[in-house]
Amino acid sequence: MLEASRRWRRDGRSIGLVPTMGALHAGHMRLVETARAENDVVVVSHFVNPLQFGPNEDLDRYPRDWERDDRMLREAEVDAIYRPTAATMYPPEASTRVRVGGVTDALEGAARPGHFEGVATVVTKLLAAVQPDRAYFGQKDAQQVAAVKRLASDLDLGVEIRVVPTVREQDGLAMSSRNAYLSPEERRAATAISGALREAAGAFASGERDPHRLRALISGRLGLEPLVSPEYVELVDAATFQKPGTLAVVAARIGKTRLIDNHDLSKPFPG
Ligand code: AMP
Numbered sequence: 001m002l003e004a005s006r007r008w009r010r011d012g013r014s015i016g017l018v019p020t021m022g023a024l025h026a027g028h029m030r031l032v033e034t035a036r037a038e039n040d041v042v043v044v045s046h047f048v049n050p051l052q053f054g055p056n057e058d059l060d061r062y063p064r065d066w067e068r069d070d071r072m073l074r075e076a077e078v079d080a081i082y083r084p085t086a087a088t089m090y091p092p093e094a095s096t097r098v099r100v101g102g103v104t105d106a107l108e109g110a111a112r113p114g115h116f117e118g119v120a121t122v123v124t125k126l127l128a129a130v131q132p133d134r135a136y137f138g139q140k141d142a143q144q145v146a147a148v149k150r151l152a153s154d155l156d157l158g159v160e161i162r163v164v165p166t167v168r169e170q171d172g173l174a175m176s177s178r179n180a181y182l183s184p185e186e187r188r189a190a191t192a193i194s195g196a197l198r199e200a201a202g203a204f205a206s207g208e209r210d211p212h213r214l215r216a217l218i219s220g221r222l223g224l225e226p227l228v229s230p231e232y233v234e235l236v237d238a239a240t241f242q243k244p245g246t247l248a249v250v251a252a253r254i255g256k257t258r259l260i261d262n263h264d265l266s267k268p269f270p271g
Contacts, residue, residue: 002128004080005129015043017134017159018136019047019126020045021047023064027138027176031138034164035136036078038134043082044082045083045084046081047089058178061181097120100150102150103147107236116144119148123148133159133160134160135160135161136162137162140260166263168270171194172194173194174261186257189225189226193222193252193261196218197218197250201267201269211243215248232251234249235248235265248263
């Protein structure tokens with residue numbers, strides 16, 4: 001990969017990288033389209049990173065459909081798909097891990113020990129292999145965005161981190177590869193998450209500023225849906241992930257599926 005990147009750079013072409021784990025949906029494709037519009041060359045990496053999955057998480061059953069992914073990326077006129085193997089990414093002798101402090105401590109970091117170390121390590125390696133001018137991440141994974149921005153800045157990686165708004169289904173559910181796990185009944189219940197964020201944004205727009213009340217509003221709305229078990233609901237600052245702030249972040253379990261979503265309550269909820 002590095003060889004091709006060096007060639008593109010020599011020819012004065014700008015490079016955009018979109019890191020993904022495959023099982024592509026319209027959210028990923030929005031990142032690709034944005035990268036396409038802003039760069040001469042677009043590289044999509046496709047790597048289901050074992051390092052960012054916990055021992056009891058869904059690494060083995062994570063959805064995989066390379067042929068469909070390739071077709072979608074060809075149609076989007078992507079220049080290269082970087083698809084390393086786990087053996088080349090993490091040979092047995094490799095012992096370096098990248099850890100971003102602070103922003104990764106709470107919420108997803110607390111719920112998924114080792115997750116952000118896996119993310120920071122793989123993102124560092126992908127950036128080293130592709131050497132892009134810009135790298136694209138989805139607001140859907142808000143804490144990941146905060147961590148990657150911190151990483152790029154703290155290590156002077158010289159890459160611009162571009163953030164793309166969350167793409168949602170018609171009924172508001174944030175698109176996610178994990179939505180494929182939901183039964184029809186669970187899929188219906190899952191709209192409670194975006195519904196709660198929408199209501200809280202409405203309350204904020206009507207003047208409600210008390211983070212405790214906004215948080216209670218979201219929890220209360222989720223509590224009405226018996227299939228949804230909230231893991232956390234918080235209002236944090238989007239850059240530091242410290243309380244208080246206007247970014248409402250939610251994690252919830254629906255059956256065996258764990259979903260996350262977020263919305264900056266100071267902005268209107270889309271749709
Ligand atoms: P993943 O394949 O789940 O690791 O996601 C790859 C990238 O796509 C990450 O930067 C995600 O934040 C982003 N992404 C996932 N879902 C969405 C969505 N619904 N809208 C926008 N970006 C998304």
